[in-house]
Amino acid sequence: MESLRERKKQATRVALQEAALRLALRKGPENVRVEEIAEAVGVSPRTYNNYFPSREHAIVAALTAARAPEIPPGVPLADGIIDAVVGYYTDPGEAMLIIVTNPALRACYAEAVTGIEGPVAAAITARGADPRTAEVLAAAVAAAARVALRRWVQPAGVPGLVMVSGGLPELIRAALAPLAPALAAAKAHSVA
Amino acid sequence: MESLRERKKQATRVALQEAALRLALRKGPENVRVEEIAEAVGVSPRTYNNYFPSREHAIVAALTAARAPEIPPGVPLADGIIDAVVGYYTDPGEAMLIIVTNPALRACYAEAVTGIEGPVAAAITARGADPRTAEVLAAAVAAAARVALRRWVQPAGVPGLVMVSGGLPELIRAALAPLAPALAAAKAHSVA
DNA sequence: ACGCAAAGTTGCGTGCACGCAACTTTAGGC
């Protein structure tokens, strides 16, 4: 059902996301006031907060909106999940730089990683695993993805340590690899 | 080194934690103002925020302060970690009820679960695993613990579903179980 | 077409988080 209400709400939501991202790209995320975003869309600041719970959420939503990981059903579970997560994070254009630059945006983006838990859990369940097991493993996958993001951003921490920081896809694969045995076991458990 | 500075800082920090918890228990967490906590300790509100980044953090800190999970070195890795995490969450007296009642405190407490990642990662590394693997697995363990906490709080979600919500320890064991294969593999990998 | 109930928007008031620039306290060399 696409009532007028729904369409209007969605329109202002999208407008707010786009305005927030545009302003952040132009002036830097620090220098964007909620009032500006609201004004650019023709809405009150109070209404902005009815749509987004913080100043950062609209910007992050502009990047994560309408993006859901797709997990291929044929391949082994671990491989499918890894590819899906890698694909999920491998579009971001220049906007990604804005996000990793700003601490508040980084935190908000890391929080948004939770969004992959639902689809991942569904995929694991679809393979026959117990839903509660799937929930835990999906949370673990999201946690590993956050670790990968953290490593990607970090300037390599202690100077003496390895500077692996290659591409984000490689970091994600490396971070998810230790979870593969648990994913395989979940599948096996479903068979038993 | 216990300089006068350090001792004073620690004293006010502890005083703030205790005051925050005491007031929260007496009046309910919602009705405690930062100004009150600061005044109870004899410090300015601004100083409160130099110690804690939010109103909730002091209350949560009062419960998580000086608590580090102890992971026995002898037993199998997964068992040791599970027992340690269970023990970590199995003291909380009546104060726990205050926390699970309030959404903001719940969020803050869940965030504090990150505190176990360090010790857990250290224990995994101590068994010979790669530090980067240990970091990922520790994050996964923390994520599983958060799932257990979520399940413990939730009023059993959909009415038709199982109402497992027994004790928190059982929930934690159930949530960590799916990660056991990954923990075992990390240890095996170190041996190979 | 009418009118009522549900949903959405807005202004207001309050409390919180925090950068900044004074000001005060502590540490340590002399």
Place this chain on the structure above:
DNA sequence: GCCTAAAGTTGCGTGCACGCAACTTTGCGT
């Protein structure tokens, strides 16, 4: 003991998040 630098505290100002109570718009039955 004295003086200076480092560390800590405080007041102030600003912007944000959100509960609340009007007010406006939309949906829908008649």
